[in-house]
Amino acid sequence: MLPTRGYATNGPSSRLEPFNFERRDPGPHDVLIEILYCGICHSDIHQARDEWGGSIFPMVPGHEIVGRVARVGPQVNRFMVGELAGVGCFVDSCRRCASCKAGLEQYCEGHVVWTYNGTEPDEKTPTYGGYSSYIVVDEHYTLKISPKLPLANVAPLLCAGITTYSPLRHFQVGGGQRVGVVGLGGLGHMAVKLAASMGAEVTVLSTSKTKAPDARRLGAHDFVVSVDPKNLEALANRFDLIFDTVSAPHDLNACLNLLRRDGVMVLVGAPAKPIEVQAFSLILKRRRLAGSVIGGIHETQEMLDYCAEHNIASDVEVIPIQQVNEAYERTIKGEVRYRFVIDLNSLK
Numbered sequence: 376m377l378p379t380r381g382y383a384t385n386g387p388s389s390r391l392e393p394f395n396f397e398r399r400d401p402g403p404h405d406v407l408i409e410i411l412y413c414g415i416c417h418s419d420i421h422q423a424r425d426e427w428g429g430s431i432f433p434m435v436p437g438h439e440i441v442g443r444v445a446r447v448g449p450q451v452n453r454f455m456v457g458e459l460a461g462v463g464c465f466v467d468s469c470r471r472c473a474s475c476k477a478g479l480e481q482y483c484e485g486h487v488v489w490t491y492n493g494t495e496p497d498e499k500t501p502t503y504g505g506y507s508s509y510i511v512v513d514e515h516y517t518l519k520i521s522p523k524l525p526l527a528n529v530a531p532l533l534c535a536g537i538t539t540y541s542p543l544r545h546f547q548v549g550g551g552q553r554v555g556v557v558g559l560g561g562l563g564h565m566a567v568k569l570a571a572s573m574g575a576e577v578t579v580l581s582t583s584k585t586k587a588p589d590a591r592r593l594g595a596h597d598f599v600v601s602v603d604p605k606n607l608e609a610l611a612n613r614f615d616l617i618f619d620t621v622s623a624p625h626d627l628n629a630c631l632n633l634l635r636r637d638g639v640m641v642l643v644g645a646p647a648k649p650i651e652v653q654a655f656s657l658i659l660k661r662r663r664l665a666g667s668v669i670g671g672i673h674e675t676q677e678m679l680d681y682c683a684e685h686n687i688a689s690d691v692e693v694i695p696i697q698q699v700n701e702a703y704e705r706t707i708k709g710e711v712r713y714r715f716v717i718d719l720n721s722l723k
């Protein structure tokens with residue numbers, strides 16, 4: 376077993392604190408990764424505070440992981456010691472179901488091994504995430520990271536990047552289409568960069584008017600303050616696709632009405648409480664409300680390669696792990712520009 380340092384929370388109202396635990400010895404197909412950077416996703420906060428229910432404590436959050444391979448099992452052939460490696464939201468899945476066979480492991484119909492707040496294939500041993508010094512992952516669930524982009528800025532691609540890239544591909548967004556992005560946070564700013572890079576005309580709908588200059592710098596063509604209903608009325612029937620990235624309760628219908636006929640709103644934000652949908656927001660214009668969760672291993676690699684080729688990475692504020700609790704508070708207030716990333720060197 377490998378002694379590992381990390382930060383964990385012991386319950387929904389506890390702070391994250393130093394926590395020592397053990398990783399398994401790398402098996403034949405495993406890589407041992409020394410973690411260099413880990414992003415702070417709003418999902419970490421939802422789960423650390425048990426907002427979705429069913430959280431497992433103690434919890435070491437973190438699923439936007441970038442590091443360097445420190446050791447490989449004897450049958451590993453995709454990674455060598457010293458190479459960069461990435462880990463996203465899951466580290467294994469059943470490998471047998473139709474979704475796994477289709478490369479859509481995130482929709483596995485069997486047991487998905489979430490990177491943290493989950494259980495290993497034995498369905499008993501808890502998993503611990505990336506707010507830690509090392510992680511051991513099967514090479515088939517480990518991503519290749521190009522050395523081209525700054526690593527701290529690449530880490531958020533492992534969740535925020537793939538969560539926005541996957542629906543853009545699935546719904547075939549391209550040149551000439553109008554995309555709305557609701558909420559300019561970690562997911563939102565990646566949605567803007569990626570959609571703009573694919574030729575879409577992007578409008579940001581935000582509650583924070585101070586983010587307007589950033590939205591334009593990130594590639595948006597337009598910025599609208601969503602708290603004023605008059606601003607939204609002017610955009611009725613406009614968008615081909617809307618990303619809803621909001622982490623808190625909000626009015627879905629106001630956004631649905633901005634879709635053109637046959638337009639799609641993709642819910643990626645995951646507020647804990649149910650949200651009301653007015654039937655007429657959908658039926659009168661044959662609109663669709665869809666959900667989407669992260670992406671499979673193959674598509675995550677495709678996204679990482681796409682970002683390296685197009686020079687796309689996250690805008691980040693790098694922090695030592697000792698500031699993680701304050702970073703959570705600032706993320707909840709919508710203050711982060713646009714992702715906190717932990718430098719794990721601070722654990723040493």
Ligand code: NAP
Pocket residue numbers: 415416417418419421534535538557558559560561562563580581582583586620621622623624625642643644645646667668669706707709710711713
């Ligand atoms: P984030 O960085 O905190 O961004 C969320 C943004 O939503 C904020 O920056 C803010 O943008 C807006 N917002 C916050 N509270 C609001 C409110 N009460 N009303 C209206 N707008 C509000 O969070 P994130 O990491 O991007 O994650 C966003 C959500 O996606 C979370 O619920 C997370 O769990 C979920 N998520 C889902 C997936 C998936 O696979 N589907 C993956 C990762 C995360 P403005 O200041 O611009 O208004």
Ligand code: ZN
Pocket residue numbers: 416417418419438464534535
């Ligand atoms: Zn995430």
Ligand code: ZN
Pocket residue numbers: 468469470471472473474475476480482483484485486
């Ligand atoms: Zn499966």
